Amino acid sequence: MKKTAILIEKLIRLANGDVLPASSLKGDWFEQMQEDGILLATAHGSRKSLRASDGMSLRQYVASQFDIYDLEQTRRAFSDNDASRASLVAATGDSKFLSRRTFTGFLVNSYQPITAVLNGQEIIIHATEGCFMFIADYQHFTIPQDVVVVGVENAENFRYAALQKYLFAQYGRVLFVSRYPQNQNKDLIKWLQFIPNQYVHFGDLDLAGIAIYESEYYHHLGNKSSLFIPDDFEQRISNGNTERYNVQLPQYGKMKIEDKRVQPLLDSIHLHHKGYDQEGYIKKKNKE
Incomplete structure (x- = not known):
């Protein structure tokens, strides 16, 4: 899955205990997290919702599986046009996670x-x-x-x-x-x-x-x-x-x-x- 600001926001909400509609959590990441027990499903008639089994476990999981080491810092990187490559490495382990021009001017x-x-x-x-x-x-x-x-x-x-x-x-x-x-x-x-x-x-x-x-x-x-x-x-x-x-x-x-x-x-x-x-x-x- 492509790392986007919307995706990171959903992961933060799940890590903080929010329950989200399964229809808003599509993609291989969320499927894998359900298979591995990181996300738990609850049925409401024909609808289904997902929640994290444990917030800290979710954070550790996305760090080890998806190289996102700090969800909040990654969210800030999306909104900060001046985010340095060093801060991107600290948050995601990838200096090319977002496109940034090193030489401005x-x-x-x-x-x-x-x-x-x-x-x-x-x-x-x-x-x-x-x-x-x-x-x-x-x-x-x-x-x-x-x-x-x-x-x-x-x-x-x-x-x-x-x-x-x-x-x-x-x-x-x-x-x-x-x-x-x-x-x-x-x-x-x-x-x-x-x-x-x-x-x-x-x-x-x-x-x-x-x-x-x-x-x-x-x-x-x-x-x-x-x-x-x-x-x-x-x-x-x-x-x-x-x-x-x-x-x-x-x-x-x-x-x-x-x-x-x-x-x-x-x-x-x-x-x-x-x-x-x-x-x-x-x-x-x-x-x-």
Whole structure:
């Protein structure tokens, strides 16, 4: 049987002396417990109920047979999204009993020193080229309010942030955050919702790039967010990729946008039937 919160709750009630309808205790576990005398049946006409022969015996039985060593702690683990693997082992003997992401948080990068606060301690974010900082305890991570957060879709653009600083001079101080790996994206959104800083999304100039911004960021952040649309977007798109446009058109061709500031970019993409990859904005080092 699959270990679920409902199953654990029923076992706790039985261990505490409750009598439950047999119809609510279906499955091989409960059948085995009846066969082994851990659960006793009582008939009420056509209906049957089950109770534990002894609460402590039931607890010892599920520990030895089903590797659930602490019913109450296991119940708490189901309701605690932050339950550690150590606590799961203590309760169930299995660190994989529930799916938990050990690494929560997101990557940050900056080409200029930014003083931030993490758990009440000042830290300096100024990564050496080829090395980034991972903020795990993002719930206790803050940056100065004048720092603009720039979210980067693609890994190469995130890595070479310093080679694109000419694009972001208008914003003053910027902190780059990575959209990847994608399973960290909800952590990033939660943090962006918590802080007052402006968010600018930097992605591909194509239909999918607009859809990502609209659904993953603008939908949650509203006008605190904006899509980065470079001044030369028209010229870049006119020299872009037609195949990319054709591939994305069936899925995004009739896309409705919420942020009307994006309309000129969307119109240009449809006019030229092309899209442009953001990697094209990375300058060569000797031209920085």
